[in-house]
Structure formats: structure tokens, C-alpha cells
Amino acid sequence: MSLPPLFLLLLFLLLGAGGLRAAEPGAAAAAAGGGGSSSAMEELATEQEAEESHRQDSVSLLTFILLLTLTILTIWLFKHRRVRFLHETGLAMIYGLIVGVILRYGTPSTSGHDKPFSCSQEDRPFTTLLVNVSGKFFEYTLKGEISPGKIHNVEQNDMLRKVTFDPEVFFNILLPPIIFHAGYSLKKRHFFRNLGSILAYAFLGTAVSCFIIGNLMYGVVKLMKLVGQLSGKFYYTDCLLFGAIISATDPVTVLAIFNELHADVDLYALLFGESVLNDAVAIVLSSSIVAYQPTGENTHAFDAAAFFKSVGVFLGIFSGSFMMGAVTGVVTALVTKFTKLHCFPLLETALFFLMSWSTFLLAEACGFTGVVAVLFCGITQAHYTYNNLSVESRSRTKQLFEVLHFLAENFIFSYMGLALFTFQKHIFSPVFIIGAFVAIFLGRAAHIYPLSFLLNLGRRHKISWNFQHMMMFSGLRGAMAFALAIRDTATYSHQMMFSTTLLIVFFTVWIVGGGTTPMLSWLNIRVGDRVPSVEEMSESRWLYFRVGVDPDQDPPPTNDSFQVLQGDGPDSERRNRTKQESAWLFRLWYSFDHNYLKPILTHSGPPLTTTLPSWCGLIARCLTSPQVYDNQEQLREEDSDFILNDGDLTVTYGDTTITANGSSGPHTATTSLDGRRTKSNSEEALERDLGAADHEVTSRGTRLVFPLEDNA
């Protein structure tokens, strides 16, 4: 049995779902109309109508589920046949488009689908219901009896409405798992190595892009007003909002394609890190622009006070959300560390899930941005909590969020396809659309190239031109831009922005997503532009991948032959490079994290008894788990993030008296040969983690640790 029959079956079901609905309401309406006037009959009729409405909801949801099923099967087919000209998200959009066309045009055309929903305000009992939907109270007014001739009109109208979801669904249900997964699966090694550049691209870049796009679009709007193409109000703040919405690049497609092609890891880290943080910045930026509300008469002119208020809002929301996410992550880490929950993986997974979700709700409840909080919660969970989980829970949580992420993402993309035809208030303005395309191109160019130039001044291994071109090209817009745009479609300007955003997402996902592979080879990125032996490297990554080892954990030895490395000895050279790359702030944080946070929050790192001053001995002994002494050896293998050669640390604290439990064992004793407590143990670890994972494993136990001269 080949695939086509299955596809036909699914398509048939999809169409059938639409057809089914048309047949039912007549009966319900007749039942409602034919009943007597007794209250019991009316109750029954109301019940039937409610049931009918429930059935229609099921059908519309079923449509999406079948759409997703179809998408999954096609994705499999594409992966199976190694088709790369179209990414799976692009596919989901195409299916969505097809179903949207069917829903819109496949049934008799509708009259008046643009008029607002008019509810009957008669005082019949049971026609006006109070419905409590997830805590909100809504007045649910049932429409009166529908005359048989009108059913099709009304129903068609209804169907389009039914497949239109509340925008908040995207923000509160679909985005959180996607963003959490992004944070949870962030490749920490390369991410931290390029942290400075990533932060620069994400914060400065997004702000630059937002303002450039906003100003360009304001010019376009002015032009449209001159030409007479604008039939509604379009303020400067709207233009800036559009800039914020459209500046959020999507990590999804880049991630998928780069992962599949095993492209350069640094480029991957830059792009992925930028687009993940990008999203957070764009959300908060758009919130601050909405909050920008000048006082006085002219409410849409520039007002310095309001501007600084907006900047304050931006900083407040961002840092608040960041804190919220970090705090929940830390609490989860503490709970999983100090309870023996890991004996019950189900409980552990459930707790992990709930705590991560509560970050979102907590942030929303405090007026911060849940999605941003969830991102940082994901990063914290991956950094600390993950180490405390049982082996089963690790795979469980990863898989759980992977599935949620996959489903949510494909749902959003197929919904986008659907929305092009089913959304009822589209305003397509050719001038605005062309202007927007030009603006996003210029906006991206205006932050990638200058920023790269500035960053290259400070970077030891430069971001090459080809990388810059690739970053320029990879500015895909996806789920986040869509969710931000659909959030408010009440006014003329917002509707136009939404329609334009939709088109930009389509274009970038199809063209850019499909063109990534040719572009990579055209720019010679895969054949060793900067990194000489990428071919070999991706081969070895592939091998690592196949044997189940995260390529991020153990970079291949070829990394060593970086073209910039031409010093006297590899060791000192590496040290210098590491120094120059990581800013002092980052080094400070790293040392704090390594010496205090890791030991407090997880079972790894050096015991607090060695890192804290001696007068904190009691607290240190309380907070250090016995496993730190026991499992030092074991954890070296398990610890997934960038503390790689943790075992070496036994050298540095081997001389201090370990009193908590005596089981530091013979292994520690044999390796603590040098017997000196060095002050720079965290710097050593940082250095090893960031650049020097290419030591031969055999040299591990015998290498002596020299304190660094420079303690900055």
C-alpha cells in the first residue's frame, strides 16, 4: 500500500468534515423551531443547540488535526526522500492555504460576511446564556431560529468564524512550548562562546531594525496618503509597532535546516541565539511601543517623557520577565536537588512541567511577559535543573517538550496558511507590502553589516563576510511575528499590518527556507571558508550524532586548527583567545556560577565548602549535597552542558578537608598530586569549557594546574 491512498483518505476526511457540518444545523434549527412553548421543550432545544455548537467546534478542531496529520505524513515523505527545497513549516502553510481556499470558496459564496455579528436581544429564556470559558465570563447569545433558505449563508459565515481562533490562544497556549523548547535545547557551549555577539545582535540589532523599518514605513505611509491609497488612520507609533513585530526572526527553520546540514556550529549559534533572544526583545519592544502614550493634545507626536517611559517599560518588563524565569528555574532546581523526587520520574516530570508552566502564568499575573520568562526559565532549567533530574526524567522532559513544540509549531504554520483566506478583515495594500519588503531588507542589512563590523573589531575570530551574508539572508519571519501581528487586529492600521506580516512570513519561509541549502553552498560555508575541515567535521558530527552523543558536548579535534591560531604553543594561545573573547562581565558571572550557583543548585561543581569563605562553613555544608563528593566522577560523564572536564577539579580542591562524608574515594586521592589550592579554579574550568575541550582524554589525570598570572 503506497502513500497516495492515505493522503486521499485524509483529504476526503478533511472535506467531509466541512460537508458534515452543513448537513447538521438544519435539523437542530428545525427542532428548535418545531418545539412547543413549554419550558422543558425549550430547555431541550437550547441543549440541542449547545450540542450542535459543540459539534461544530469539534469539526473545526478536527479539521486542524487532520491538517496536522497530513502535514506529518508529508514531512515524513519529504524526509524519507530527502527533499529540501521546501521546509516542513512551508509545507504546513501550503496545506493550510489549500484548506483555507476550500473553506472560503469551495462552498456557496457568502453575503455579508463582513458585517459584524448581530446578536438577537429578545428576552426569550435560554437564548442568552452566561458561559464561563476558562474563568472568563461571556454572555453567549444564541441566535434565533434560522429559516431553511438562509442556513447556507449563515453557516458558511460561521465556519469561517469557527476556524478563527482567539489571538490569545497563540500567545498563551502555542508560543510558550515553542519558546521553552528553544531555551531548553539551546546549545549552551557555542551559545556562551558567542554570547557577546548574540546579545549585540539581539538587543541592538532588533532595536536598530525596528526603528529603521518603522521610519521607512512611516515614509511609505506618508507616500500612500499623498497618492490617496490610505483610507484609514496610520500613526507613527503604528509604524514603529510594525517594525517591532517584523523584527522578530524565527529560530525554527534555521535550526531545522542547519541541524540537518550540519553547517558551521558558530554560525548556527549566532543565528539561533540571535533569533531566540530576538523574539523576546520583539515582544517586549512591541509592548513598550503600545505603552508609549504621550500626554497632551497631539497624541501621536513625539514626546520625550513618554519615550523615556517606554524605554523604562522596556527595561522593566524585560528584566522582570528575566528574573521571573530565572527564579522559577532556580526554585525547580532546588526542589529537585533537595527532594529525592528522582526515584519517581513521573512525579519529577510532572513537577518540571508544572513549574515551567507556572513561570509563564506568574509572569503574566505580575504584568510581565510570560513568553520571555519562559525562555529564560528554559535556559535555567537546562543549566541547573536538568542536572538534578533522573536519567529517565531527562529524556521524558526533553521528549515531552519536543512533541509539544512540534505540534504547536506546525499548528501555527498551518493556521497561518488558513488565515490568509479565512481571516475576514484583510487589507492588502500593494504599496505598503512592497515598502515593507524593502524595509525589512534594509532594516536587516542596516544591523547585520555595521554590527558585524563593530563586533569584528573586538572578536578574535572574525565573523566573515560570507557569514554576514548568510545571516542577512536567514532573516526568516515566523510564528512570533504572526502571533504579534494577530494580537490586535481591531483598527485599520493593524489589519493592514497583519495582512502584510502574513505575506512576509509566507515569502520568507518559502523562499528563504527553501533557499538555505543552495545559499550555504553558494557562500562556500560548508566547504571550509573559515573552519578548514568542515567537511570532516560535519562527518564526525554526524558520527557523534549517530552514536547518540550530542555533538555540542565534544567538539571534534579539527576545531583546533582554526586559521587564527598560529601562536607559539596551543595552550597559551588558547588561553589568550578565550580571554579576549569572553568579556570580563561574562567571566565574572561564569566564575560566580561555577563556584556558587552550580554547587548550590545542582549536584555538580566544586563543593561549597571549598569555594565559600570558611566562616560560612555550616551553610556550605548544608547546601552541598553529599553527591558532590561521591559523584564527582560519575557526573563528569552525565553533565550535559559546558562543564566538560569537571573531574579535573578534584585536583584543585583535593587538599581541603572533606568532612561531610568520607567517601571522596581513592580516585580523588590519586589525582590530587599537586596539593595546592589554586585561586583560579573557575577560570581554569571556563577556559577548558570554552575553548580547550580538545585536550586528549589521556592527559586529563596528569596535567598540572598552574594558576593564571592575570586575575582580571
Added chain:
Amino acid sequence: MSLPPLFLLLLFLLLGAGGLRAAEPGAAAAAAGGGGSSSAMEELATEQEAEESHRQDSVSLLTFILLLTLTILTIWLFKHRRVRFLHETGLAMIYGLIVGVILRYGTPSTSGHDKPFSCSQEDRPFTTLLVNVSGKFFEYTLKGEISPGKIHNVEQNDMLRKVTFDPEVFFNILLPPIIFHAGYSLKKRHFFRNLGSILAYAFLGTAVSCFIIGNLMYGVVKLMKLVGQLSGKFYYTDCLLFGAIISATDPVTVLAIFNELHADVDLYALLFGESVLNDAVAIVLSSSIVAYQPTGENTHAFDAAAFFKSVGVFLGIFSGSFMMGAVTGVVTALVTKFTKLHCFPLLETALFFLMSWSTFLLAEACGFTGVVAVLFCGITQAHYTYNNLSVESRSRTKQLFEVLHFLAENFIFSYMGLALFTFQKHIFSPVFIIGAFVAIFLGRAAHIYPLSFLLNLGRRHKISWNFQHMMMFSGLRGAMAFALAIRDTATYSHQMMFSTTLLIVFFTVWIVGGGTTPMLSWLNIRVGDRVPSVEEMSESRWLYFRVGVDPDQDPPPTNDSFQVLQGDGPDSERRNRTKQESAWLFRLWYSFDHNYLKPILTHSGPPLTTTLPSWCGLIARCLTSPQVYDNQEQLREEDSDFILNDGDLTVTYGDTTITANGSSGPHTATTSLDGRRTKSNSEEALERDLGAADHEVTSRGTRLVFPLEDNA
């Protein structure tokens, strides 16, 4: 760090979540009130109000999440300390109760929380919103400005309302994962061995219980009317509906406790199977009772036509839902068999999840019962699809549904606790409540004892008195009864039924759930009442369990020494027993399943080329996957359900020419010694699967297969 601080922290957060809410709305109201009359300001105010409402939703959801987190931590503590007097679901209810009390009485008392929600009907723009929630259109009327003095009253009122979920949430979101998981994790071996009894208990038993409870309650209602305790209408159909609602016993608690204690597997199968099917029967029964609508004047008297219509509805809905579930399961099995989806476990898991969910929606869309369809879908998925999944997907799907089930279940139970205080239309009638307790006791007694008596007439190994007492005792009411009762709380009678159901659930979960362990030991069930060496057996089950082997797959050898087995030879005796136990209908189905369905839908079972008549050769060759020939050996180990000694089957079809691919290999050749095609291969397999798994493994390859004389 010990647990109590964590608990305090969580409790603090819980209370804080309530307090936080009180602080916020004032600002928002002030902002709304202080604005000018420009449309922009009004828009802003509306936006802020919407944001405020969203924030409150977050808080109420957060309350539940923190409640669940607290529950999980306490469960861990209980498991850790081996506390058994209170089951985790009982615990969830207690926490729910506490929070409910806090919400209800912890804040200033509310005036008029019983009056209906009055919405302001001014024609201000943006105060009346049309909100589309998951496809339904609701008119969302924002309340006007709230004067600062009234905020507390209104808010308190709101909070209680906000923690009250739409009843449909239970049916459409929380129950499906619970029921699916029950079906998916059904212990097939013992389930099928006791299928007849289980079906009898579930169908006949539930019907008997429903009618007895209904009639008893009608008597109670009559009595209440005489005494003057009844202040509303209470019809006979309402009483029957109550009977249906309260007849659904809960599989959850029984499952958990029996699993932990490793009690007798047959008793476990009886109880679990009964309560799972019970739920399905109760749902459909209550739907049919609601559908019972006599024509004519007296709408609540008995009407034969309407009665038979109801019976028809029952049969129609039940068989329709059954079919729906089975069909989706079969489609999923076919898709997973004929695509190579197992190379991509993520896609496979997502597909599995979506297809299982679509069963629910499909059934709802067609007017059947989604929950029932999901149950049978789960059974089908476990029986067929599970075998086609990759090893990773098997654990993924199991874990995914386990987590969903766990969260949904604990949510429902803590919501129950909460509802006792936050539900605003409780009607507690002592007479009705006492009557209900007596009625459920009598109702359960009236079906367990007579049915067991009748079943024992036909059963070879009887259901002993102690087992009957235990089944009588284990009639817990849980999530399903609650969900059925909360579904419709519009009328006086339904409200009284809901309040009573809530109390019954509390009582049974706390008392019966906590009393299971003492009851089991008091009834001597664990120390070998029927099965002589249960002690030993549960020991060995425990061992199997610890080493990761499903105890269901390989029953311990002690099973052999059943007291009823005192024949001449164990082999013939076993055969007889198997025969007598499994009805001819079941045998027929089994043989059909083994010879046709399994080979068509999975990679296991005998190749269709051997089981189908020769004129279907082409179809048979198309449908039989090459793996059947290849993996026969391998699958023997992997196949998780009751086909245990599949490898033996090579003996019975070893002589037929296998043309599809020649790799039947040397193993087949060596075992096909007898060279005769026996007609009774499925009977052999059935027999082996049902009772005779206690063969020594060493005898497998050499045992000759004798065709049975009796082919009935």
C-alpha cells in the same frame, strides 16, 4: 534543607496569588476612570481592562498549578515514607478543599454572589466585545468603571467565578487523556482471560445499579416531598440520571493501590476492567436517559416508545463510539505499518497523539461519545499500533500519556476539593445524601453478588466470596462521576445531584481509598485465598517489575498450581480450562484477530499467505509485510501483548511455500519438523496465550503440535 520550608513557600505563593489580584484592579479601574473621552483613551482603557482580565485568569490558573505542585511534592513525601492511609487523589482533594475554604472565607464576605451576572448594556464603544473562544462566538461585555469602595465585593465574587471552569473542560480536555491512558495501559492478558465476567459486570452490572439507585432515589425524593424537604422539581428521569452518574466506578485509585500492593492479578483485572468499561457505559447511559423524552402531556411519566428509543440511543451511541475508536486505531496501525515513520520517532509520536485525539473529535462531531471512542481507540492502539512503533516511540507515547493522565487526574481531584466551597449553587439535602449513600451501597451489592453467583455457574475458577466482598468494597466514585454530575447544573434537581455526588466522591476516595490495604489483608486476599502462593507470586512479580519486565507478559510459574487443576495431565487439563472459560464468541474473535487482523495491521502474527484462502494470494502478499517473515524470531521477544510463544507458529506454517522473500531462514527450517499444516494454529496460540505460558522455555523448540480433535 527539609521539605516544610518548600511547602510554606508554595502555600505563601498560593495565598499571594489571591492577594496579588486584589491589589491590581484598582489601578486599572483608576486608569480607566481617569482617562479622557477620546476614542484613543477609551481604546486604551479597554485594552487595559482586557489585560486585567487576562491577568486574573493567569492568577486563577496559577492557583491550580501551585496546588498541583504542592500535591506532587506531598505525594512524593507519602511515597517516600510509604504512607498508605491516604491516597494521592484524596490528598489532592484535601489541598483543593483548603484553597477553596481560603478563597471562600479568607477574604471579606461577598454580597450577592448568587445574583446573576449583570452586564452593562450602554452603547459605549469597545465595552461590548465579540470574543471568539475556540471557535465559539461570545459577546464579551466589559463591566463599567468600578468605584474603589466596591472593588473588594466585586472582585471576591469574580475570584470564585474565575476558579469555576466550564464543565465542558472536564469532558473535552481532562477526561480524554485519563480514559485513553486507561485503555492504552490495559493489562491485556488478564483482561481477556476475564473478558466475559468483565463485560457482564460492566454492562449488566451498571444497568442494574443504575436502575436500583434510580428507583431507590425516587423513593427518597417522594419521601422528601411528603416531609416537605423538596423545594424544586425532581422527576423520575432525574433519579435515573443520578443512578447513571453515580454508577461509574473509578479505575484510578484501585489501579494505583493494587499496583503498589501487587494484589491478585485476576481480581485486579476484574476490578480494573469493570471500572474502565463502567465509565463508558455510564456516559452513554446518562446520554440515553437525557435523550429519553416522552411525547404527550405528562413529559416525565413512563413511555414505552420513548424507553425503547432510549435503549436504541444507548446501543447506537455505544456501538458507534466503539466503531469510531476502533477505526481510528486501525487507521493509525495501517499508517504506522506501511510508512517507515519509525525512523522519525518524533513524527511517529506526534502522529499517534493526533490520531488518538482525532478519534475523540470525530466521535463528538458525529454525535457519538468521544470519551468512549477514546477508550476503545486506546485499546486498539495498544493491541495493534503499539507493535508497529519504534522502540523510542513506544516509551514516548506511554510516557506522554502517563504524564497527561497524571496531570489531568490530579487536576480533577483538586478541582473537586475546590468546588465544594467555590461552586455557588450547592444544595445539600441531608435526607437525599443519606438516601444516596444507602442507595449506592445497595445498588452495588445488588449487582456484585447476584452477578458473581451467575458468573460462577459458568466459570471454572470461581470468584470467591472474599473477592466479591472486595469488589463490593472497591466501588470508588471518582473523576467520571464528578464530570457527569457537573455537566449540567442548571436545574434544582441537578444541583442537588451534583452536591451529593461530590460528597460521595469525597467519602469513597478517602474512606475506601485509604481502607483498601486493611481490607485486603482482612479479607486474606494477599495471603493466598484462591491462588495458593500469592505471597511468592507477588514476590516474583515484584522482581519482574524491578528488572523492567512487565509482570503481565510472563506470569510466574506458580500460576500452575491453581486449586482447580487436579486432572490427569496438566496439558489437557489446561486446554479444557481454557475452552470452558473463553466463550465461543471470544474464541472466534481471537482466531480472526490472530489469523487476519494482526497480520494485516502489524508486523507480527502468521503471514497472511498462510491464513487466507489461496485465491486471495495477491492481496495477502501485498498486505503481509516482509518483516513478518524476517522478524518472526525477533518479534517474539518484542510483542508486548498476549501472543507470547509466537515463535512456535513457525512449526505450523513452516511447510507452506513462502515466496515473498526467501529469508525465512534456517531457524524456520529447523523447527518445522512435523511438516503438517494444522488447522488449529490459532486455537493453539490462544490456549498458550491464555493459560499455558507456564511451559518451560526449553521445551519450546521441540514440542510437537497436535491438532485438536474438537474444532468448536
